[in-house]
Amino acid sequence: MVATPAYTVVLNWLEEQLRHGKIRVGDKLPAERALAEHFSISRASVREAIRILDAMGLARSATGSGPQAGATVISEPSAALGWALRMHIATRALPVKDVVTTRLLLETQAAWDAASGENDDHTDRDDILSHARDLLDRMDDPEISNDEFHALDAxxxxxxxxxxxxxxxxxxxxxLREATIGYVQETVATLEDWPSIRATLQTQHRDIFTAVTDRDGKLATRLLRDHITWFYSLVPRAEK
Structure with missing residues (x-):
């Protein structure tokens, strides 16, 4: 039977503290020595727990002395999930095809909700749409690099x-976007007529934007599905 690592007591303790509101995002964690003494574990085990929390997007550590030193509780779930997905995609345990299918399921539902307004709690909807329009205008600039285009696209x-x-x-x-950016960049590098493809992507983007703005959920969903599947069809078979 495999023994439970000592550092898990710190993880379990923090989960309970967060769940009951005794520790909140932005709070400092107790010092290494205090945690080690409280749980009767080594400081090395405490440091391992902090490293894991950092990788999970739940803590940020600062070295040195003074009020900024030590570990602070944060909440950046997408960063941790993105790294985990990227690594497992790299091992090919998670096929890119399945990741794209998952994106299709989730993003088409999001497009429906965004257009229909069924879950619309945004008082700043107009500001968000205005920002999205500005991004499209910037993506029209033929002088921007491919990397900048992909960043604006995301x-x-x-x-x-x-x-x-x-x-x-x-x-x-x-x-999902963070996890697949590498394969997107690699795909673009192999395409012979990227300027034409980029123009097609922009046309699709603007059609999707118009459907969402017009609150046409059915059209927005169809256009987004076609947009994602069309680009994925350009991926070399070996990468799928």
């Missing part, structure tokens, strides 16, 4: 997803 999709009003869905979508 922001555009995530802005529309945010209109669905589902924080968990938005977090997962951020993670």
């Amino acid at each position: 922001q555009f999709h995530l802005l529309l997803t945010s209109l669905a009003g589902n924080v968990v869905l938005e977090t997962i979508m951020v993670s």
Whole structure:
């Protein structure tokens, strides 16, 4: 029987403290020595717990002395999920095809909700749509680099997803985008007529934007599905 690592007591303790509101995002964690003494474990085990929390997007450590030193509780779930997905995609345990299918399921639902307004709690809907329009205008600039285009593309999709009003869905979508950016960049590098493809993507983006703005959920969903599947069809078979 495998023994439970000593550092898990710190993780379990923090989960309970967060759940009951005794520790909140932005609070400092107790010092290493205090945690080690409280749980009767080594300081090395405490440091391992802090490293794991950092990797999970739940803590940020600062070295040195003074008020900024030590570990602070944060909440950045998409960063942790994104890294985990990227690593497992790299091992091929998670096929890119399945990741794309998952994105289709989630983002088309988000498009429906964003357009229909069924979960519309956004008082700043107009501001979000205005920002999305500005991103599209910037993406029209033929002088921007491919990397900048991809970054703006990701922001555009995530802005529309945010209109669905589902924080968990938005977090997962951020993670999926971060996890697949590498394969997107590799795919673009192999395409012979990228300027033409980029123009097609922009036409699709604007059609999706118009459907969401017009609150046509059915059309927005269909256009987004066609948009994602069309680009994925360009991926070399070996990468699928």
